[in-house]
Amino acid sequence: MGSQRYWSADNVQRYCKSATGRTRRGALLVAGVAAAVVGFVASASHFQRAEMATMIPKTEETEISEKCKKFMSPPCTDVKVLQQKKEGMCTRMEMLIMETQAEFCRALEEVDGGKFKVDKWERKEGGVGISCVVQDGKVFEKAGVNLPVVFGNLTEEAAEQMRSRGKVLKGKDGILPFCAMGVSSVIHPKNPHIPTVHFNYRYFEIEEEDVPGTKQWRYRPDSYLCQ
Numbered sequence: 001m002g003s004q005r006y007w008s009a010d011n012v013q014r015y016c017k018s019a020t021g022r023t024r025r026g027a028l029l030v031a032g033v034a035a036a037v038v039g040f041v042a043s044a045s046h047f048q049r050a051e052m053a054t055m056i057p058k059t060e061e062t063e064i065s066e067k068c069k070k071f072m073s074p075p076c077t078d079v080k081v082l083q084q085k086k087e088g089m090c091t092r093m094e095m096l097i098m099e100t101q102a103e104f105c106r107a108l109e110e111v112d113g114g115k116f117k118v119d120k121w122e123r124k125e126g127g128v129g130i131s132c133v134v135q136d137g138k139v140f141e142k143a144g145v146n147l148p149v150v151f152g153n154l155t156e157e158a159a160e161q162m163r164s165r166g167k168v169l170k171g172k173d174g175i176l177p178f179c180a181m182g183v184s185s186v187i188h189p190k191n192p193h194i195p196t197v198h199f200n201y202r203y204f205e206i207e208e209e210d211v212p213g214t215k216q217w218r219y220r221p222d223s224y225l226c227q
């Protein structure tokens with residue numbers, strides 16, 4: 001699950017440069033969310049099969065509704081749907097990222113004294129997200145924790161791109177349903193001697209036809225400090 005090989009030093013340096021550029025800061029938080037979806041597809045050549053399933057916790061139905069009350073906002077997917085599909089990896093991953101977002105935001109609030117503004121948004125093309133931002137607090141100039149969840153059918157173009165990297169992808173009637181989600185954060189402390197912190201944990205899954213229930217998935221964690 002190491003991430004370093006997916007990021008060349010050059011890439012990270014370029015990211016860090018734009019992350020610390022003042023004019024790019026606001027844009028970066030928004031761009032991060034949009035890029036997450038593109039990134040899932042673009043980087044989906046390194047799939048592995050589901051040994052990881054055992055590492056992502058399962059949640060019981062009643063537990064799901066209890067846990068949802070503690071999130072920054074109601075979850076992206078309807079609670080009833082999450083309960084119906086509680087065994088599925090997409091549900092387990094959504095619960096995990098929602099929990100991560102809430103825990104991380106609460107911890108930052110404790111340090112900063114400010115309150116996160118929560119914005120739940122919807123993309124026309126499909127997908128829901130929850131963005132939390134705190135600004136001009138005691139400690140942080142700006143800190144954002146973003147979480148997109150997207151369900152869709154892979155476009156033929158994206159499927160072709162993945163096939164060109166050696167993936168056999170065969171959907172039922174040419175349809176390849178996918179789910180893509182993640183949680184990312186960019187934190188700019190006020191103190192110029194403290195580095196900007198960034199992390200981005202993403203999950204991407206495609207359902208194939210050849211063996212019923214066959215799924216290809218990929219989890220990709222990235223985190224780094226920028227100076």
Ligand SMILES: *[C@@H]1O[C@H](CO)[C@@H](O)[C@H](O)[C@H]1NC(C)=O
Nearest residue numbers: 126151152153175176177178
């Ligand atoms: C994917 O395509 C199928 C078949 O056309 C459709 O029923 C389904 O709603 C689509 N899924 C999404 C998430 O758009």
